[in-house]
Amino acid sequence: TNTQHQYRSESALGQNPLSCRTLSTRRELYERDFPVYKQPVEVGCFSLDSERRFFNDSRQMRYYVEPDRNPNFNLRDGYRDRFIKRDDSVKERLDHILRWIVANKSKINPTGAAASPRALDVDFVTWRGHLTKLLTTPYETREGWLLAVTRFRGTFYISEVETEAARRERENRTERHEEMMYWGYKFEQYTCADNTHSLPDPGGVVNTNEAFCTVVQTRLADHRLLFSGEVDCRDKDPKAPAAPACYVELKTSAEICTPKQRSNFHRFKLLKWWAQSFLPGVPRVVAGFRDQEGVVVSVETFHISKISHLIKNEYNCWKPTVCMNFCCDFLSFVKRVVTEDSPRVVYLFSWDPYKDVTYSAHRDSQYCFLPHWYVEEMTR
Ligand code: A3P
Ligand code: MG
Ligand code: MG
16 A cells, blocks of 8 residues: 555656656546544634734624525625725735734744744645645636745745736626625625624625634644634634634525536535635535525525535545645645745746646746745744
8 A cells, every 4th residue: 555655646746757847636646545634723813904904813803693594685785885895906925924923923833942943833834725726726627826935944835826817807807797706795794793792784884805814723744734714703602612613604606496506516616615614624614595686595504524425426526535635745746846945936836727737946036925024033
């Protein structure tokens, strides 16, 4: 079995196993035992306010208020007159996470390792969303990605770079698409309260600058990870389990009326939902199913631990183990490739559907993303 394992990981390394310059994303190569993925531990959190300002606290936490099973929420309400949209042309890269790290260095170096007192005790720092993209890569047929990696004091920082195709799409969204992106946030407003003893306020303004983010630590095989992800809300029962187990992810999706729609929901939507919430250990997703007019007609809870059973009857469906093994092998690939330790160097990993992952190295380029204030703070 050890031989098999080595054979598999060799064959994942492109056509020529000696060159190791590319990484295959073919599903068959990742169908092996589920890798060790430790229960994620929340090590902190931060908030971004209505003007996208960082706070090292949980002021933007919201509380889940269970709606009626058949609620009639109109998701179009307020799109024209009560909507403040975050400027998504502004690239924040890892800045908020880095600010959190600077403010909480002692929390991630509990032992204060004597050999290198100021090095971070993790292998990778990134956003949860970037890891979600890695998990779904073996099944993705539409959108490629670019991930910039810098090695600094032994830690690999991974920050996404917008692809040309994604930029064109962002700049050419239809009015209908723009409005539909609002619907998900409007659903959050219908189901979230600002504190444990208040109710949702559907008459308020939806401001997508606001966010509450959890910071978690975990390990995938031999990769120690520190990442942050936005959390929609938490269980408002004070007796609920500690974070991240009390968190609830909110989603909207088109109403399911035909067997074909159900199959597509299982094959595509549940993959994205599972990957996003499994990573930080968020145990459940509350889904609002909407009709063509943007009215939520039913609400259903999905437990992340049960999603793999739900999809078992789909022919040729996605597998959690393929997602996790690909992510694990990609992180090993990064460790092998990214040898120069410098905030001035970026290795750009590039992937397009049906292709292998490739990379290129760039010194003092437009891709540099570790800010001077961070480098100085961590070198001092
Ligand atoms: P839905 O996913 O319910 O449509 P999240 O679910 O991750 O908390 O994100 C909240 C909402 O942001 C989404 O709600 C959707 O409206 C919008 N959104 C998130 N990611 C998006 C993406 N890649 N493209 C378009 N809209 C997105
Ligand atoms: Mg969210
Ligand atoms: Mg959500």
